[in-house]
Structure formats: C-alpha cells, structure tokens
Amino acid sequence: MKPITILGSTGSIGTQTLDIVRNHPSLFRVVGLAAGNNISLLAEQIKEFKPEIVAIRNPGKLLELKEAIAGVSPQPILLGGEAAIEEVAAYGDAETVVTGIVGCAGLLPTIAAIKAKKNIALANKETLIAGAPVVLPLVKEHGVKLLPADSEHSAIFQCLQGVPPGGLKRIILTASGGAFRDLPVEALKHVTVADALKHPNWSMGQKITIDSATLMNKGLEVIEAHFLFSLDYDHIDIVIHPQSIVHSLVELQDTSVLAQLGWADMRLPLLYALSYPERIATDWKPLDLVAVGSLTFRAPDHQKYPCMKLAYAAGRAGGSMPAVLNAANEEAVALFLQERIGFLDIPRLIEEACESFVGQNKSNPSLEEILWADRWARRFVQQQVSVSA
16 A cells, blocks of 8 residues: 555645545555645544644644544544644655645645655646756655646656657647637637636636646646746647547657547546556556547737746746746636736736846746745735835
C-alpha cells in the first residue's frame, strides 16, 4: 500500500483522489488530509479514510471539526492554520503528496513536502508558475519526483515515455475554449459570473472554471509546461479542441505527433501520477471513438482571449513576473466572482499589474522575493479597483 497525503482534500482534486483510494483500497493508504473550511465533508473523509493527521486552514473551525469526529478511533492529530497545512505536507511516511490546493496558497506546503523528501503529484499549477526558480532546485536537491497530475501535462508526460533526450520538438496544449468559446467577442462585456461558471465539458472549482473562460488556465499551463519539460516558449502552442478528448500532444524531432486521449475525467491523470510508472486496471468507461464521432481543432482567438498573450509575455520575462501574473489573476478572478468587476476587467487588471512591475522584476528571485511579488500584485489589483470604485 502506497502511503499518500492529500492537500485540498475537500476540493475537486482531493475528492477525486479519494475516489481512487476508495476504489483501490489495497493500493493506497491515506496518511494526511488538509482542507479549507468544509468541515462536514472533511469529517466524512476522516471517518472513512482514518488519516493520522489533519489540518484545516481556519483554526477557528477546529472545535467544530473535533466534535464532528468525536466517535472516530483512533483520533487523528488535528491542526489549524496556514502553517498546519505545511506540517501535514511534511508529515510521516507518505511517499507522495497530492497538491490540490487552489492558487499560490499551495506553494509553501509543496516546498515543505519536497524538503521532507516526498514525491509530488502536482495538481496545483501555480506552484511552478510562481515558484519554479525555488521549487525546481529543491526537487533536484532532495531527489524527489515532480509528477504532473492535471490532464494536459499528464498527457504530455505520458506521450514522452520512451522518447529519448532531445527528441521533443513542440508541445501542443489543447483547450476546451471554456464557457464562451462560441460567444462573439463583443458579447463578453455583458457576461455574468453565472455565465462564466457554465463550463461545457468539465466539472471544476470556481476559480479554475473562470480561468477556463478567460483561457488564462491555458496561459498558465504554457508557463508550467516550459518548466516541467524544459522547452522554450516558441515551441509551446495552444489549440482549441471543443470535445476535450485529446488532452494534449507532442511533436517529436522527426515530425511524428503523439497524443493522449480519454474521456474528460481527472481521475485518470491523478491515478497515473499516484501509480507511476505502473498502469492500474480500472473499471472506468473506456473511450469509444465511434461514440465521440469527430474531433475538431481551431486556432485560439487572441482578441477574445488576451490572457494567453499576457501569460506568454510574463513567462518570457521570467524571474518574479510569472508570480505577479498569477497573483494578479487570482485577485481579479476573486473580484469578478464577488461581482465587483466585469469579466473584461480581469485581463485589464492583470496587464496593468505586469506593466507596473517591470522595473521591479528579479531575474533569479529567492522565495522571499517571490512571496513579496505575490503580495505586491494582490495589493496593486485591490488598489486599482478601490480607486475606480
């Protein structure tokens, strides 16, 4: 039984990971769980999976959680607060830590896990986008594996198995196009939060669903792919693929193109990250290409989705700029979800933040400088909105 810890256990990634554990109880054992504020779901997870240690971000909810699991034996260690998430990440004999926390909040717990020599099943793309200058050297120093657990980068990783060093020429990331893929650009000024949350293919958390609607999720994935697969930005492309069956492709030096296909189910990349290099038999519905019928592809509309170019620019700028891009996006998306700004204000605020940060960008930032850049970008976006309110 492989011991694992799950950060963000009550979110989309966490619940799907636990579904894998539930269906393969002889293969995986849960050591630790960390969650945000969903006490009722976390309590049910504790009762079912009997973790040794549990953390909740809001320490004010600890008493409520303790009461909710009063009948559980043995009782897990219960902790509260941001630092507690890091403690869970580094705890015990867990071999792999699944990083399902949304946003830059996942960076410090991931670093804690790496320093404790845990392999990382990376479902939190912001860890590399903001923290790659620090995270990648730590991965090398501590000799751990950094395995992609999101569908696109897992697809690339799977396609590269057996490809010799230097064989990769180009990465092609597929994008569903999000909630507004068939909406004309002039209609975007009128869209609502409810409209943006209607993803046509995937069931995800609110933040990533909005990122899918702006296509910032794909821009962030470009930066992540650059760091994961050591490929320059000129050789990482995005293509709109409405069916979400081809999860990404690689072009090799001889022009051969390999793709990974499957239904839109996050459990598959999660299972591969947990079981790599093994392939675990499942009873999941197999892909039926006849039922799919057709697969279509088209170029992304950069006028409609300006966030993509912002991400490429931030990635090429390097240093702390991807952290600024990511933090500005997180703040802008949160403000949109609160209905304090419009949909088109998201890319505008991100662009203003990145342009204002140019003179302060550090080429090889420390962890402290990355965290400072993150805070700077969040303050900048909030100030811009306060001034215009």
